[in-house]
Amino acid sequence: MNVDELVRDALREQADEQSPLASGFADRVLAVRRRRRNRTIAGAAAATAAVVAVAVGVPALSGGGEDVRPASEMNKSDIIAHPDQSPPKNMIAAGDTALAAFFVYDLVKQSNGDNIRTRTYGLLDQKTGKYRKVKWAFLDVAPGMRTAAVLEGELPAKRIGLLDMITGKVDRWIPVDHGVAFVEFSPDGQKLLATTYSKNPDRNFADHPQSVNGKEEPGPVASRTGFSVVDVDTGEEKWHKAPQWKDEWGFFYNSREDFQWSHDGETVWSDTGEEPFKEFYDLNGDKTGIPDSEKYVSYAKAGLSPNGKLIGGEFAGRGEEISSEIVDARTGERVTTVPGQQLLAWADDERVIAWGCDPKRCGGKGEFRNQLILLTIGSDKVVQLSDFRKASADYPGRWEPVFAERWS
């Protein structure tokens, strides 16, 4: 007998031993589906509780050599800070959020006179808990930090890779019909939002020159075609036409105008050049108004808090003071301020991760010497999460953070 014949026999025998499912399985499925839909749209508390419950009963991993426990599971400390590291080397996290990756920009000149604004990423390696330099053109990290969606080569890419953050390898490629230059996981991690372009939005073209300080330089081309919503499990892609905003003379702001998920994952939005400066689409590709919950969300990256009650707002400092505002999502009114330059991501409902400069040297150019800090609403407490940003030999440029939820 061959080993494959034994595999076949063993599988068939095991399959034949199975007793049928209890009657009413379909109803159970439909009931769970209803509950999940409620949970997805009903505030963070229930979802968080469920996730914690799953996390408690984790058995120690055993078996094959590839199976290691992810670094983010090994260290569940509320705050993991490395105030001596910039760019970061070891995992940084606070509350429910972690620095899943970071990137630096580099303007790469091409032989034909074009130039491309490329990104170099450091991605969390879940085997070691350290950031590892990877050569993906673009990436986003799923909630739970087990998987990253990656794009390769020159954008737009014709497929999206699902990368296992433990092995560092792509488990699966999802081919797409429309070239993709941006991907973002939905809040529940089950879908990918891809912004589609016909040309590389990070390339400046010598044959589309623009005048910069009186000098002719390669210029951008507006080529956004729309967006796709991709089901992660099935790989099904639904594309919707949505070129970027231009005024009546064909003027546009940026060649890269990506779509992003709204807080509830029910709509996607992108910036425009006229009031209200944002456009929202539902997942069927139809334009909708601004959802009430997003009405007061500003350009600050932090956006809505996990429970949707607060908004991490814009810089609000006066004179020498460095602060940003926290806004009531329902009324748009300022609730308080926190001592941060730019609010980047919520760690939980009370704490927010921000860029902060050295209070003694914040004036003038010192403003750009900043580090990741953790701020608590209603408190002056500042926790340093990273060292101050500076270029390094490995990453010759200022690093930009990519955050993800620590727990799925």
Add this chain to the structure above:
Amino acid sequence: MGHRGRDTGLPEEEKVTMDAAGQESFREFVAGRSSALLKTAVLLSGGDRHAAEDLLQNALIKAAGRWQRIDEPEAYVRQILYRQQVSRWRLKWRRRELTVAEPPESAGAADGVAGVELRLVMRGALARLTARQRTVLVLRYFEDLPEAEVARILGCSVGTVRSTTHRSLARLRALAPELGALGPAAVEQKPSADFSPVEVRP
């Protein structure tokens, strides 16, 4: 990063797209096909019945979301089963696949082991493979699908299917030395080119 959801204030009925007729045909499908689907789910889960029911339930929930737009429900659900099991991005599946209490017990030399015992040894070894390895073996040897079809279902190359099959069989032998006396599988007899997906090694 993603944000968590919040109440949009819409009544639940507006968000459930399946009408009464859809629910009826869904129930009929589950009644008729769930036993066969469960068998596959159990094998994918390495024999863990609870994990298998969860796996199937999750796949059916996905299918229910677009029930009236699916032409071939069984193929659709199976594809979700396989891919869901292989995707390691979802925490709970990954954990479950590895919950194995004991390594397969040594049952002595192959020539002294009855067929039924050998199959039990094999079962234990299968449970200790990674989800990806086990899924490829289930597709190749239980579903009897050709390599190209397995590649299509899993969204990878034929070379990856071939190399994963090869490695999985080798791993089974390593996990259960009792299997060492068995003849090599056809796939093991010829050198296999490895066309694994792009590796990130800067």
